[in-house]
Amino acid sequence: MITVGVDLAAADERSGLAVVSWSRDRAEVTSLAVGASDAEIVSAIRASDKAGIDSPLGWPTAFVSFVSTHESGAVTPPPPGEGAAWRRRLAYRMTDEVVRASTGLIPMSVSADRIGHAAFRAAGLLSMLSPDAPLSRAGDDLVVEVYPAASLFRWGLTHQGYKRAGLASSLVSSLLAAAPWLTLGEFEPLCRRRHDALDAVVAALAARAAATGRATRPTPQQLPVAASEGWIALPTSTLADLISARPDASVPHR
Incomplete structure (x- = not known):
């Protein structure tokens, strides 16, 4: 199996x-x-069995509706006292709230933070990967949305602060100790030097979790919203389970 990780x-x-x-x-x-x-990125993903992209793959449904109604000047303001909750629904997707509830981590808002710029690019990449039919944003096709910090949290590794200068190297050491079967080879110095390189590797590990059925998937009730907004696949197994895993027949892959 070949997995790809993209820190977009x-x-x-x-x-x-x-x-x-x-x-x-x-x-x-x-x-x-x-x-x-x-x-x-497109070339690497097409040659893989599963790719994890660290970027939102969609926007909150409420936000999409808000932008449309705002254009026509028909926005309905929130009832008194409900403004904060109303704005929260515009800022965060269902999957963001699921991640917050299960890990305590708060994903960046695709509609209110700078990560929206990466999401613009991700939308273009999905279109390039499948120009004739939209790829699933819920992770059912070749691409799945991942969140490296939350994956590290699930695996019991340092997940906060490692992007500060010089701290990625310590996380690399911890990762290799926890996953002695993982070989970084000539790329180890780059991982220790650049957190974006390290995040790409973690994204590829998370893609493996998704490809082998060892990551969260939307429930049937959540699926319609996830198909539009995107779904962050959180690992549900240990790192050690990834190397012994077999591809899950219920998870589409090549």
Whole structure:
């Protein structure tokens, strides 16, 4: 199995792209770069079995409706005392609230924070990957939305503060200790130096979790909203389980 991880930023120079090859008892990072273009990302994803993208794949349904009604000047203001809750629904997706409830982490708002710029790019990438039919934003196709910090939290590793200068190296050491079957090879110095490279590797590990049925999926009730807004796949197993896992027949992959 080949998984790809993308730490997507609005600009190429801050976008990490990792390719991980999985065998029976090891996983090897075979390619890792920071400065990935759209063409490079699309090419890598097409050659993979599953790709994890660290970027929102959609916007809150309430926000999409708000923008449409705002254009026509027909916005209905919230009832007195409900303004904060109304704005929260505009800012956060269902999957963001699920992540908050299960991990305590608060994903950035795709409609109110700068991560929206990455989401614009992600929307373009999904269109490039499947120009004739929309890819599932709920993770049922080749691409799944991932959140490296939340994945690290689920695996019991440092998940906050590691993006500050010099701290990524410590996390790399912890990751390799927890996953001795993972080989970074020549790319280890880059992971220790650049958090966007490290996040791309973590995204590829999270993609493996999703591909093998070891990540959260929307319930039937959640699926219609997730298909529009996107769904963050959170690992549900330990890191050790990833290397012994077999692809889940119920999870589409190539």
